[in-house]
Amino acid sequence: MAEEVKLKVQNLYKIFGPQPKKAMKLLSQGLTKDEIFKQTETTVGVQDASFNIHTGEIFVIMGLSGSGKSTMVRMLNRLIEPTAGQVFIDGEDIVGMNNEQLVKMRRAKMSMVFQSFALMPHMTVLQNAAFGLEMDGVDKETRETRALEALEQVGLDAWAQSMPAELSGGMQQRVGLARGLAVDPDILLMDEAFSALDPLIRTEMQDELLKLQSKSKRTIVFISHDLDEAMRIGDRIAIMEGGRVVQVGTPEEILQNPADEYVQAFFRGVDPTNILTAGDIATDKQTTIIITEGKNPRAALQRLITQDRDYGYVLDSERIFKGIVSPDSLRELIDDSDQKQLIQNAFIADVGIANSTDSMQDILPDVASHPWALPILSDAGEYVGAVSKNLFLRTLHREQYDDQSETEQSSNGAV
């Protein structure tokens, strides 16, 4: 991808326990995590992880408890020392840094939000928000101004003088977020940041985060065990299982092409109509026929009849969508000699269109109410493809019964 790499993880390992060297050797011999634990009482936390995180994206690392995701995020700022491998931030390997360089890097480039909030109970909300700046030696006046700005961003400036214990869980995590934002980091690490909050507050905080992200693009590494959360906020997702990164991709990519059964099982409960967009499923083959704008109506009719199609999609030379014609509408135009024989006069009225970023759920009413396949356009108005009722149902069917029928999966894979 052309995007700028902010954070690069390369062959990263973390082995906990008494014999890390021996465990590394056994790993290279191809033994599994369980076998190694039996032999050495040593736990493989993270195994050969490699991925890139791009500037300005929300990168979600997802996995169940014990999958190594919390270990992973702590290796990104070296709260946990990697056993082997490299972590590059802006091209600099942080694993090789000495203590002084590490402290400097943490102050300059990153901050962290914790699942348990981890606010200092002996400090006020304002002092907590200013904590990172205080560590960096910023003078009191400046850091309090900046901390107050950060608190404003999360809507808690009125609580600056309160103690954390006086706030609700959601508010405490807002303070945690403000503390992370106050240092104006390039990279924000969020370790299950919203998992301890009740569902309603969690959604609210996710929206808040997305809102903040739309204002100023940071690189966010978000750890989560919650698939819905990952789908909702993640630009890209890495799925971890048993210490390994099993798949990295956009939510759509992973949903449509799960790397293995584990990933597939993970996604089984997901309602695809929320995640897949019209653009993901639209196809410009098979169900539709493309007619360029200049064609005369007779030629167009001829093509529809020979191809045995009920509808034709008219595009200009730039592939901008213009309208839909049918054999009936074309015949009507040809028979009506008073009308100019231009193809746009045969357009069916109110065909309905959808944007490629609309979710399947959004386009369902339009797909259902028209006999033709719903044309899907890009933001620039280019024709991306069309979604027919048939295609819509097949997509639903595939997502829900994927794991049960292998044959169906492979036949659909060719679409």
Place this chain on the structure above:
Amino acid sequence: MRIFNFDEQLIPLDEWIQTFVDWLVLNYREFFQIIKVPVEISLEGLEWIFFNLPPWLTIAAFAYAAWRYAGKRVTVFTVLTFLLIGYLGLWEDTMTTLAMVICSVIFCAVAGIPLGILAGRSDRFEMLMRPFLDAMQTTPAFVYLIPVVMLFSIGTVSGILATIVFALPPIIRLTSLGIRQVHPELIEAALAFGATSRQVLFKVQFPLALPSIMAGLNQTLMMALSMVVIAALIGAGGLGNPVVQGLNTLEIGLATIGGLSIVLLAMVLDRITQGFGKK
């Protein structure tokens, strides 16, 4: 059949120790006399204060501390205790004891809090420390009173040194405990924001361990008070004196008023210092 001949082969550890202490006294007595100096100076300063302050001012000062840290009831109790002690004729002994106890606690805090912090941050240091702390708390004071006297001669300073040995462990233990009880996520958070080890200690661990350190200080104070009578055996003076004197001459009344004063003083100091940790 006998496997172990306990009667025939003995380890002469007692003789070795005897020889060692004799050697120490013979060669290093002057060195130990120098160690005494800082304690001597602090004690003299404290005694000067307590003996020159008019009793009403001393009572007022303790009453203020009680009111500030422990509430009205303790204030009334404090005033009544000091008045009773005065009218029992034990005012001067009490002032000597206060100077001794406060002096011991200051030295315990100065040595104990840093040692406790080290023990709290290093498992190895804690392991190393533990047998010494156990020994200091359980060795009967009489065992080390004699060598202390031999090395430091009799008097109040020797009494304070013996008191420090006994009263030091709680503040080390509770400081270490306080440091260890700081939630690891708070340490992680501090580190994640670029705190140095020093900043972690002074901005996070120490302030959060403070209530526990204060509890340690309170315990150290109580232990120091409990040594008053034993210290009197080596000529330390103070409220232990009437007790020891009463025991020697079988004057039960005298021993009792001495004991009563110690108990009341202990209660006053305990209530006030307990308030330190909370406010």
